[in-house]
Amino acid sequence: MSNKNTVLTISSTLKALLAAPGAGCPDFGIIDEDWTQEDFAVLGNAHGVKHGLPVKTDYYSVILCLNGSCKKTIGHFVFEVYRNSVHLVSPDFITSFEDASDDLVLYQVLFKKEFLTGNFLKENVLDNLLEVNPDYPPIYGLSAKGFASLKALYEKISAESREKGAFHLQILRLLVTDLLYEMNRACESCLLNSTRHLSKQYQLVYKFKKLVEQQFLTLKTVQEYADELFISAKYLTEIVKAETGQNALHVIHNRMYLEAQYLLSSSGLSIKEIAERLNFDNSSHFSRFFKRFAGSNPSGFKQLQ
Template identity: 45%
Template sequence: MKHFSEDFNAHFLLFKSDFVKKGFVKSDIMEELLFINPDYPPIFDLEANDFNDTLYKFEKIKHETENQSPFCVEVSRLYVLQILYDYNRTCEICLLNSDKLINRQYQVVYEFRKLVDKNFHKLKTVKEYADIMHLSSKYISECIKNQTGASALSLIQNRIILEAEFLLKYSQLTIKLISNKLGFTSTSAFSRFFKGIKGISPDNYRNKQEN
């Protein structure tokens, strides 16, 4: 540490990936949060408010760990998730606002994901998003495949499934109401969609969570 000044201070957060994957956030979402994009800047400045907020979360995790209060693990996990989301959001903003030439495909993927997160309950096809973005479905699909390794359609479907799982686990809504909320034309259409991806019907999935 001889190369650092006396006022240098660092906080390290060490955890295994399984620690955050035990929460209610879907596993593949966590994989994305834990993945370090090679285009992300290794060092970046934070605004004072963001810095203080991040420091607070680190200190809360330390407090929970040292005091072993009830639900300390669950509370710490939530703080870690917040830090991961904050980190990814800050890095993406740094990339998009960078003076250097930003990878066009990365910009397309970034915009596509924002639109999906906002409209997944009513837009179900790549073409619908392509029309909004004034791009071809083929180009968007190529960008997403190159940047993430996944298909554009799978990003849409995974977002719908994530919401469906959350509603089935934590709400008292009927399958019919969940189907309507997610923009499906019928309960049977929603059930076919859910079972096609999860390999289990919405009813059986809910019952499994309750047992």
């Protein structure tokens, strides 16, 4: 059985974005298809795509939303991307988006850790900047002043990338480091103004969602997760509904569906192999499960990719 899944690189992401009709922001980001830097890129995104299939990347993205909105999934977090916000996408987590508004405009800085480590920045310092509070979705609202400052920083990164003057890589590393510190400042500000961290209920739902992310292939029922959390299934159902508006079983099934979409669209696995990978009894059971979410069977979904 093949274990190979597609993981997007900066190069493949850049190529796909530039190939999309009406892609990019003409006055921002890299628009040169011959860009050769493998560990860094800066992109504008304004091509009106409504949703994106689940993907994994081998790089980090720090994304500023200038206008519009969309629904974003990163690992076990589901949240709304909104105007004047910044969010972080980390490698190895499955990420997707949907319900993008027609006026959605994003600035994105993509980079690998290697771009900033080595002689420039110690790895433990970088890890601290990238491991923002794990208890909360990695999105942070910005004040008017903070947004203007961050937007100017993105545009300076874009200009430096296009001009490629003397020491441009060193300057880009300094600017990206500045960007990470500004993002962490926004993170700290959001947490100071939040009262959700005082809620034991929120913390318990977070533990449940994190456990789903880790165990969705083996634990399939609300009761199994409740046992792991030492609470009743009834209480788990109630608090998940109160915090998220979703049924606890839906959270479990939605994570399975996300993985199914990812495997169908980015691996060479057959339907039978994917059913086995996801621990379904047989292909028919998997197909019925998938059709409840997608409205089509797995083979139909796979043919459209």
